[in-house]
Amino acid sequence: MKDDLTISIDVMGGDQGPEITIPALDLALVRHPGIHFLLFGEEEKVRPWLDTHPNVAAASTFIHCDVSIAMDEKPSQALRRGRRKSSIWLAIQAIKEGRADVAISAGNTGALMAMSTFILRTMEGIDRPALAALWPTLRGESIVLDVGATIGAQTMQLVDLAVMGAAMARAVFGLQNPSVGLLNIGVEEVKGLEPVKRAGQILKNLDLKFTYHGFVEGDDLGKGTVDVVVTEGFSGNIALKTAEGTARQVGEYLRMAISRSWLSKLGYVLARSAFAALKEKLDPRRSNGGVFLGLNGIVIKSHGGTDTVGFASAIDLAIDMARFQLPVKIARDIDTSHKKSIQNSDDSVGKAKLS
Amino acid sequence: MKDDLTISIDVMGGDQGPEITIPALDLALVRHPGIHFLLFGEEEKVRPWLDTHPNVAAASTFIHCDVSIAMDEKPSQALRRGRRKSSIWLAIQAIKEGRADVAISAGNTGALMAMSTFILRTMEGIDRPALAALWPTLRGESIVLDVGATIGAQTMQLVDLAVMGAAMARAVFGLQNPSVGLLNIGVEEVKGLEPVKRAGQILKNLDLKFTYHGFVEGDDLGKGTVDVVVTEGFSGNIALKTAEGTARQVGEYLRMAISRSWLSKLGYVLARSAFAALKEKLDPRRSNGGVFLGLNGIVIKSHGGTDTVGFASAIDLAIDMARFQLPVKIARDIDTSHKKSIQNSDDSVGKAKLS
Numbered sequence: 143m144k145d146d147l148t149i150s151i152d153v154m155g156g157d158q159g160p161e162i163t164i165p166a167l168d169l170a171l172v173r174h175p176g177i178h179f180l181l182f183g184e185e186e187k188v189r190p191w192l193d194t195h196p197n198v199a200a201a202s203t204f205i206h207c208d209v210s211i212a213m214d215e216k217p218s219q220a221l222r223r224g225r226r227k228s229s230i231w232l233a234i235q236a237i238k239e240g241r242a243d244v245a246i247s248a249g250n251t252g253a254l255m256a257m258s259t260f261i262l263r264t265m266e267g268i269d270r271p272a273l274a275a276l277w278p279t280l281r282g283e284s285i286v287l288d289v290g291a292t293i294g295a296q297t298m299q300l301v302d303l304a305v306m307g308a309a310m311a312r313a314v315f316g317l318q319n320p321s322v323g324l325l326n327i328g329v330e331e332v333k334g335l336e337p338v339k340r341a342g343q344i345l346k347n348l349d350l351k352f353t354y355h356g357f358v359e360g361d362d363l364g365k366g367t368v369d370v371v372v373t374e375g376f377s378g379n380i381a382l383k384t385a386e387g388t389a390r391q392v393g394e395y396l397r398m399a400i401s402r403s404w405l406s407k408l409g410y411v412l413a414r415s416a417f418a419a420l421k422e423k424l425d426p427r428r429s430n431g432g433v434f435l436g437l438n439g440i441v442i443k444s445h446g447g448t449d450t451v452g453f454a455s456a457i458d459l460a461i462d463m464a465r466f467q468l469p470v471k472i473a474r475d476i477d478t479s480h481k482k483s484i485q486n487s488d489d490s491v492g493k494a495k496l497s
Numbered sequence: 498m499k500d501d502l503t504i505s506i507d508v509m510g511g512d513q514g515p516e517i518t519i520p521a522l523d524l525a526l527v528r529h530p531g532i533h534f535l536l537f538g539e540e541e542k543v544r545p546w547l548d549t550h551p552n553v554a555a556a557s558t559f560i561h562c563d564v565s566i567a568m569d570e571k572p573s574q575a576l577r578r579g580r581r582k583s584s585i586w587l588a589i590q591a592i593k594e595g596r597a598d599v600a601i602s603a604g605n606t607g608a609l610m611a612m613s614t615f616i617l618r619t620m621e622g623i624d625r626p627a628l629a630a631l632w633p634t635l636r637g638e639s640i641v642l643d644v645g646a647t648i649g650a651q652t653m654q655l656v657d658l659a660v661m662g663a664a665m666a667r668a669v670f671g672l673q674n675p676s677v678g679l680l681n682i683g684v685e686e687v688k689g690l691e692p693v694k695r696a697g698q699i700l701k702n703l704d705l706k707f708t709y710h711g712f713v714e715g716d717d718l719g720k721g722t723v724d725v726v727v728t729e730g731f732s733g734n735i736a737l738k739t740a741e742g743t744a745r746q747v748g749e750y751l752r753m754a755i756s757r758s759w760l761s762k763l764g765y766v767l768a769r770s771a772f773a774a775l776k777e778k779l780d781p782r783r784s785n786g787g788v789f790l791g792l793n794g795i796v797i798k799s800h801g802g803t804d805t806v807g808f809a810s811a812i813d814l815a816i817d818m819a820r821f822q823l824p825v826k827i828a829r830d831i832d833t834s835h836k837k838s839i840q841n842s843d844d845s846v847g848k849a850k851l852s
Binding site: 364379387392394398403405410414417424 | 748
């Protein structure tokens with residue numbers, strides 16, 4: 143357990159910047175009194191918020207940055223304009239230089255990913271970073287990755303996602319032996335994309351620190367059939383946004399249904415504790431924070447539109463990751479996985495299945 | 498308007514076969530008194546249901562089949578075992594021979610697709626059939642395709658899906674100029690899979706009988722942002738199942754929340770008309786029936802687990818399609834689209850965008 147954690151914050155990130163991020167740090171300090179912050183942002187905009195949040199000011203080192211990246215800037219433009227001087231860049235740079243344990247931004251996802259990859263580089267043996275999301279389920283929470291960092295995946299990239307997701311499940315859920323499923327369009331082994339089928343064959347034969355469950359389908363996400371769901375970024379992003387949209391749609395149907403008659407409205411008033419509980423269940427702030435995996439450092443992406451409570455959740459997640467020393471664990475697991483995969487494919491020379 | 502429609506029914510299809518399908522035909526006859534059925538199934542199992550449904554018996558011609566395909570049979574096995582003698586095969590064969598206008602089955606999706614493609618063949622210019630689903634939205638209903646008939650899609654296959662989906666929207670929704678969107682992981686033109694980006698370029702420049710809206714994301718499905726959402730079968734199937742799963746998950750959260758206290762339960766009783774309305778909104782039977790597009794004939798896939806009401810909805814859909822003469826319209830639109838695409842690419846020789 144590391145008690146002197148330092149968290150690097152892109153104060154300018156998100157739709158509202160310091161107005162949300164600074165009060166969120168105040169909340170986080172109540173839960174985690176020992177932590178220290180490195181704050182990166184435009185002094186003029188951040189200072190008034192620090193003045194009204196003395197606890198945050200006392201726990202922080204503030205570093206002025208000339209440039210803030212806009213939420214809609216293209217990653218290439220953001221890299222050109224924000225290199226070495228934007229709040230996102232400098233927040234990540236602090237991890238690279240060992241001055242912080244983890245970085246958080248609610249800013250532009252593409253820019254955050256591009257800069258994180260540029261500064262921290264992917265781990266040995268990993269081609270590309272992945273973005274992992276916490277997914278609320280009927281059984282609690284699962285981890286789904288990749289939800290949009292990179293599009294498409296070859297067999298071994300899917301295997302790597304499984305290894306990284308399992309390591310994250312051990313960190314966040316405290317599970318010794320998380321279950322891992324591959325997202326597919328049927329549970330039979332004959333169905334689906336070739337890389338998904340081949341990754342299934344490999345995962346079945348790898349003896350790693352998780353249980354390979356097999357294929358799962360879209361409706362298994364909400365059920366929580368497995369602790370970790372692995373898919374490439376295109377399908378993962380579509381699944382994530384479809385689920386968010388459907389939850390809002392059902393909520394809207396419910397609202398319309400309730401407002402149809404005064405009797406329903408009365409019923410709503412009586413059952414309001416139930417509706418409050420439902421609202422809390424569906425609250426996207428509860429599971430706020432995606433994690434970039436596969437880099438030499440931990441970067442957390444908070445939802446850009448989140449509020450104080452949501453940004454504070456992302457800080458909780460960051461602290462979990464940093465205490466668990468996630469990158470070290472992932473690097474070790476990836477190394478083991480690659481060695482076993484090579485061994486298995488040597489063992490099975492001539493066997494069509496694994497070739 | 499064709500009043501003497503004949504509908505070919507795989508009576509054995511679905512989890513419960515004739516127990517569901519025959520009573521559903523009774524319901525359909527109330528709504529569509531003039532229609533005629535060709536019924537394919539095992540005499541021993543179907544006859545008792547016809548005896549108790551004399552209206553159906555009077556409107557039907559029954560044809561005995563020795564073989565019924567199981568719900569979990571692999572398509573290849575189903576083709577071997579069921580060729581020329583299963584209820585699915587013969588129901589489709591009746592369209593090919595001009596004895597029926599449309600075929601419906603609640604049976605094994607893979608077998609239905611394999612046999613439909615084998616018997617009816619894809620239309621000229623179409624490589625592969627697609628499965629289109631009706632998707633309930635906040636604005637009504639949309640069409641989403643492909644939801645799992647074929648995996649992956651090249652640029653022109655996505656353009657063909659747009660043309661076929663738009664034709665179906667004209668048939669089912671009665672729209673002159675439906676809007677069509679491409680499912681992607683961002684609305685910016687720089688994002689996404691290469692074939693999706695290229696299809697977007699082509700659709701923008703094709704002057705067809707629909708409005709190309711641009712890219713849509715997963716959360717646009719529930720909003721009903723466009724009338725037709727185009728995607729390849731892997732992502733489409735994952736989106737469909739994720740949405741179904743999320744709707745069930747939210748319903749389950751609601752049930753758990755309501756049962757937490759007697760006050761909530763009382764509220765539930767008072768608001769029960771609202772909950773009934775919500776239940777109806779979420780009722781998957783309302784939008785039952787996927788349509789195979791791109792074949793020389795109309796085949797409707799009903800959900801295997803549906804009931805009488807759901808199977809009757811699939812018959813409504815089948816009648817809409819047959820009256821509209823969907824395959825003829827699609828063939829004409831595809832032909833126009835291909836001619837214009839070739840012309841556009843000739844016009845733009847040397848332009849990198851369309852090459």
